[in-house]
Amino acid sequence: MLKKLLLVSLLGISCQAAAQTNFRPGYVVTLGGDTLRGEVDARGAVRNARLARFRPTPDAAITDYRPGQLQGYAVTGEHLYQRATVLLADSLGPGAALGATPDTVQRVSFVEVLVRGPLHLLYLRDEQRIDHYYAQLGAQPLHELRQRVVKLEREGRLYQQQTNEFRRTLAELMTSCPSVQPRLNTLRYQSNELVRAVQAYNVCVGESAVLLPAAARRTYLQLGLVTGAEVSHLKIAGNPFKLPIKGTSAIGPVVGVGLTLHTGLSRNVTFRLEALYERQKYNRLVPYGDDPQASSTANPEKYATLSTLRAPLLVRYTYPKGRLRPMVYAGFTLGFFLQADVEDIVNVPRPPLSPLELAYNLKTEPEQAFTGGLGLTTARPNGRNASVELRYEYSNGFNALTDLNRFYLLLSYDLTK
Structure with missing residues (x-):
């Protein structure tokens, strides 16, 4: 009997937690530049990239904002998002049937700011739960930091090899700081390492290190x-x-x-x-x-x-x-x-x-x-x-x-x- 009660309680709490929203203090920035403070629904990374739910007070009505309707939004002390146009395979939609490719289709999304400075580091998780990292130098367009796995054939055998394209992309963006270049040769495609590399570049070019909430979420x-x-x-x-x-x-x-x-x-x-x-x-x-x-x-x-x-x-x-x-x-x-x-x-x-x-x-x-x-x-x-x-x-x-x-x-x- 005690076993059954424990299992029922476990299921009850799990269902209740899944059904609840997760509003926390935060704000949204409108297209006109106005900052509206209140509460933002902080959910998973996939949902956060496509939707911002906001209410000015706990008793107020909830407003849903799509990326095209805001400059950005934030959950105080945890997440900071800005609007950006990205290239994603899951942005194709019906275009896939017409032979479209990710390189020709763009989508406006909320991307999370991991590092802010002369060189920004941004992050997005798509609907296929694939993580994407982007670097942005000043007001230039975003450059995706990619790591792909390609198949190579040698002597009749197939091998898999990582391209590590992200290292070359960062090297091109960091040419004004030669002292940071050597660390890129061994840089791994991991959030913490990318954050440290971009922060090191920003400090090198004279920007004081600023740790944003997302970067502070360490393992x-x-x-x-x-x-x-x-x-x-x-x-x-x-x-x-x-x-x-x-x-x-x-x-x-x-x-x-x-x-x-x-x-x-x-x-x-x-x-x-x-x-x-x-x-x-x-x-x-x-x-x-x-x-x-x-x-x-x-x-x-x-x-x-x-x-x-x-x-x-x-x-x-x-x-x-x-x-x-x-x-x-x-x-x-x-x-x-x-x-x-x-x-x-x-x-x-x-x-x-x-x-x-x-x-x-x-x-x-x-x-x-x-x-x-x-x-x-x-x-x-x-x-x-x-x-x-x-x-x-x-x-x-x-x-x-x-x-x-x-x-x-x-x-x-x-x-x-």
Whole structure:
């Protein structure tokens, strides 16, 4: 029952988060140059390139702006967009049937400003979810920074090779700063590296370095502490026991660390790897099933002790609004058993001797589990955050005879910013 409630709650929060808009403080700049301040709906990169949704107040009507209707718009502290004409394969539309090519069809779009200065760096994600980068020197037209993969045939074999055209394009635009040219020879087609190269050029020609919100969205890792409590249900079937047995553990502690990866591509989706230690004690394992012996009072009492090191790998989505933000996650856990002991205490009269005790050290295998959870987290920008979460795991246990279901209440706190 608890498993079903947890899954229903996960689905409920996911659907609610998907249905909500994401309005944040921002502004739009009209074609006449007027700045209208209010709230802008910050969504994914694909949608942001084609539509700006604006409202002056939370209770006001929403106005949708296409790229041809604005000079640009911004989400304060996060995104800055300007209107530009670009060449894109997905701008063809019906023209593709007439033999049009991306080099002959242009489209007005909102492009995100990554670097502003004598040389601008701009970014757009098209409807095919392909990332495009553009460089613009002053008021000149945009130059796309391209990296293509071409097929070459050598000695009867086909090879794939990257063209790295973007390096030549940047070299031509940066001729006024020879000191920056050598770094272009090893420049990779990645957002962070392109940003640093363009910033270095702007500083070289006398422009002070200005870090825009988009460039500040770096990829980084955060280390955190994890602690909490756990209860689990264990089933063991077959040898070395005549009857299948099951039981519920006492509440046990969980402690460990977590490493969270923020990719910079999305503020709401993160990846998390944890290392947890836990110890469970089952104070009574009882037979179950249809066998008449299962209810016999002659069966010895059984106890179990399990201790494991666990490594959950999770993908987490956090709702982007509020001081306390709901989050949901799912993933996979690999567990390694340090101890898996089951003990019999046979209560037979042997005065003056104590009850007979038999211990089994069970053979263990690595444990595999599916993991899901939900929780709440604080949302302090550039600060340490704390979260509370409920987690469920369903695993194959420590060998082919076992099943394990785990329920967690966990607290996490960031140790680094």
